[in-house]
Amino acid sequence: MSQLFSSIPFGPLTLPNRIVIAPMCQYSCTDGLANDWHRIHLGQLSQSGAGLLILEATAVLPEGRISWADLGLWDDATEAALASVVASVKQWSPMPLGVQLGHAGRKASVNKPWEGGGAMDPSDPRAWPTVAPSALPFAKTDPTPTELDLAGIDAVVEAFAAAARRAERVGMDLIELHAAHGYLLHQFLSPLSNRREDDYGGSLENRMRLLVRVFDAVREAVSDRIAVGVRISASDWVAGGWDIEQTTTLAHVLDARGCQFLHVSSGGNDPRQQIPLSPGYQVPFAQAIKAHKLRMPVIAVGLITEPSQAESILRHGHADAIALARGILYDPRWPWHAAAALGDSVAPAPQYLRCEPREARGVFIAPER
Secondary structure, three states: OOOOOOOEEEOOEEEOOOEEEOOOOOOOOEOOEOOHHHHHHHHHHOOOOOOEEEEEEEEOOHHHOOEOOOEEOOOHHHHHHHHHHHHHHHHHOOOOEEEEEEOOHHHOOEOOHHHOOOEOOOOOOOOOOOEEOOOOOOOOOOOOOEEOOHHHHHHHHHHHHHHHHHHHHHOOOEEEEEEOOOOHHHHHHOOOOOOOOOOOOOOHHHHHHHHHHHHHHHHHHOOOOOEEEEEEEOOOOOOOOOOHHHHHHHHHHHHHOOOOOEEEEOOOOOOOOOOOOOOOOOHHHHHHHHOOOOOOOEEEEOOOOOHHHHHHHHHOOOOOEEEEOHHHHHOOOHHHHHHHHHOOOEOOOHHHHHHOOHHHOOOEOOOOO
């Protein structure tokens, strides 16, 4: 058996293989409500053969949305809408489902990417004021965010915990906390965006405080059957910013507190970033963290496109699982094709068994009668 198609535990949750579908924003909601687009989108991905499907960044507060069209989980209406979609997906797929809970902080209130992206004009009726660890905009032309006071920080922590409770009620198996890509929890971590002089700024311990509080609150809010982990940007790719050394310290702190996986990405917090894009360009970050022999699995992500590439990363011990994003949007049957390429097998829905190619006989496992 290939490493890619071997099982792996994420705390209480055992994945049938090591292919993770990473969260990908869809910008397709009104008032945070999941809808038929999510049934279509998640439904097709749930038939891909991957080991885990993590839903897009889901805001814990309305003002925590990246765009006005983002998915949310902050009240009874957003919970009911998502519960309906999850029930539809789970009716037809045994694939474990997770949700990425997040707050966009100073990178909130932006236009959809295909409508130009970037901060919305404050005069737009759909726009709203943003918050951040410090009154520093992401881009010079962006509106200046309001610095969160201590009461605001407490409200954010409680919002994450409340959204986690809702996530368990709607049927999620896993929760990923979004501390990457320049959103609020990452903003607190990085000295480039956090200039506070209180207990949430300055030292590394202080800058980690909000994420640690959120992790502890979410872990306490849900039952032991729910796996809880974190997505992190391992580097700002800007001198003087968040880096792999600080990330490794954070990883040890989270591991000691019972974090059940770490999803290692990078960048997104500063427009000055210089990212040398190449196949698997973020894998060295996952490798550096995994070298510390933490208890929690480490997920690698970023321009991992070929089955042999994914298998090599796992066999060399550079990561424990592989996340796919844009690549699986382009090829929603990537896990099927990977199984065929690696001489392994997947278990598709029985409705699809008859499409097994002649040249790949044995790649499909029929369900037991």
